[in-house]
Amino acid sequence: MSSQTYLRKNIALAWPLALNGLLMQSMLMVDTLLVSPLGEIPLAAMGIAATLVAFILGIQMALANGSQLVLSRAVGSGNSASVAKGFWAGLIINFTVALVFWLILSFGNQPIVAALTDDGLLQQQIISYLSYSKYLVLFTAMTQVIIALLNSQGKSKIPLKGYLIEMPINAVLSYFLIYGFSNTQGMGLEGAALGSLVAIMIRMSYLTICVKADPSLDLRFNQNLKSLLNSLRSHANEIFPVAANVTILQIGISIYQLLYSQLNINAYVAITLVTPWLRAGTQFIAAWAHSSAISISQAIGSKNLNNLGKNVDKSIDVSVGISVLCAIAFAGLSFILPNIYPDLDAETYQALSLIAPLYIFLPIVRGYNTVHGHALRALGKTTSVFKINFIGQWLIAIPLCAVLILHYEVSIFWAFAIQPFEEIVKALPFRMLARKSLKEFDHQKAEKLMYD
Numbered sequence: 001m002s003s004q005t006y007l008r009k010n011i012a013l014a015w016p017l018a019l020n021g022l023l024m025q026s027m028l029m030v031d032t033l034l035v036s037p038l039g040e041i042p043l044a045a046m047g048i049a050a051t052l053v054a055f056i057l058g059i060q061m062a063l064a065n066g067s068q069l070v071l072s073r074a075v076g077s078g079n080s081a082s083v084a085k086g087f088w089a090g091l092i093i094n095f096t097v098a099l100v101f102w103l104i105l106s107f108g109n110q111p112i113v114a115a116l117t118d119d120g121l122l123q124q125q126i127i128s129y130l131s132y133s134k135y136l137v138l139f140t141a142m143t144q145v146i147i148a149l150l151n152s153q154g155k156s157k158i159p160l161k162g163y164l165i166e167m168p169i170n171a172v173l174s175y176f177l178i179y180g181f182s183n184t185q186g187m188g189l190e191g192a193a194l195g196s197l198v199a200i201m202i203r204m205s206y207l208t209i210c211v212k213a214d215p216s217l218d219l220r221f222n223q224n225l226k227s228l229l230n231s232l233r234s235h236a237n238e239i240f241p242v243a244a245n246v247t248i249l250q251i252g253i254s255i256y257q258l259l260y261s262q263l264n265i266n267a268y269v270a271i272t273l274v275t276p277w278l279r280a281g282t283q284f285i286a287a288w289a290h291s292s293a294i295s296i297s298q299a300i301g302s303k304n305l306n307n308l309g310k311n312v313d314k315s316i317d318v319s320v321g322i323s324v325l326c327a328i329a330f331a332g333l334s335f336i337l338p339n340i341y342p343d344l345d346a347e348t349y350q351a352l353s354l355i356a357p358l359y360i361f362l363p364i365v366r367g368y369n370t371v372h373g374h375a376l377r378a379l380g381k382t383t384s385v386f387k388i389n390f391i392g393q394w395l396i397a398i399p400l401c402a403v404l405i406l407h408y409e410v411s412i413f414w415a416f417a418i419q420p421f422e423e424i425v426k427a428l429p430f431r432m433l434a435r436k437s438l439k440e441f442d443h444q445k446a447e448k449l450m451y452d
Helices: 003-038 040-077 080-107 109-116 120-133 136-152 157-179 189-212 225-260 265-281 283-301 308-340 346-378 382-407 412-416 418-440 443-449
Strands: none
Touching: 003 040, 003 157, 003 189, 003 265, 003 283, 003 308, 040 080, 040 109, 040 120, 040 136, 040 189, 040 225, 040 283, 040 346, 080 109, 080 136, 080 225, 109 120, 120 189, 136 157, 136 189, 136 283, 157 189, 225 265, 225 382, 225 412, 265 283, 265 308, 265 346, 265 412, 283 308, 283 346, 308 346, 308 418, 346 382, 346 412, 346 418, 382 412, 382 418, 412 418
């Protein structure tokens, strides 16, 4: 595949993926806006419960991203039986994990909620919300694997259409379920959870219809028990390190937030205000990295390795370009944040000004690492990526952040500077590993990845 064709293909894959990510963030904001008139207790309950469910969904999405690499190689090979094996293995694993989390939320919800808050009324509201939202993990398991299959085929526009269907249904249905309609009394906070559940069921139905209508797919289950177990074992060995990687990063982000909460209130508010913008802005970088991993995996599956190194270098160059544009956008954001969030304390605006150079620089080095991580996973180096992230975050950055905040009581600038510092620490190992892996990658290594 020529570099020009590779780039065109990646762009076609990436932009729907980026919009998918933005729509997911938007749905969380819509739910918050709908629930906020109910008062502080329901809003806090939804925030805690949604954080818990979002953590589980993040693990499920990570598992699906791992399956996406397996499916992309199968699609590249042109072997429909391999595609079917990869799909069913991914679905069984993801749904099994979802079922475990559903059982935990069903039978262990009270001790979990009690550990999160000691407010009795808040506990009651959280459990009420979880009574419906816990089912999201089951439907998300199936939805994410179907999305992984569609993305691996290069059909990322179909999941985007699914989100565009789900969003208005979720918003309208949740509104009437929360507040009622005509003579029907509203359900309050439970209505928001039920609205989201019905909306994702509709999206899953749409995606299932699209997959069944695709004449190029034959997903009939034709495996014997031995073949299925072998496929499940190989699939699990590849995707669980991906999930472990995402899990430690998620927990790491939560620990950062807990450490930042030890700063003064104005500093903590400043970081809290910036964080959603950082998450939304980096969706474009993440989308490019995902599309690059899909294209690399398809090339490996087709055994077309001639321009592999050159195409990976192109992906890195484009990722850096997107990251620079993101940094420029954040620079512009730094000037208008006081207008977006008026009526804050002067100390909060000062804190925002202090960390502006850091959050402007952060996407550049984070984007560089993100595309390297995804490319390396596509090359079968998932465990190595996990080690780099673990050492960089858990053995270096987080302990350093804890010492600086808890012992030396540093300012917000030095506390927040640990995040770009973490990315700088990881950048050189990622680059060295990528060069070594590409130099050593050959048809024999490609064949080892094609276990289905």
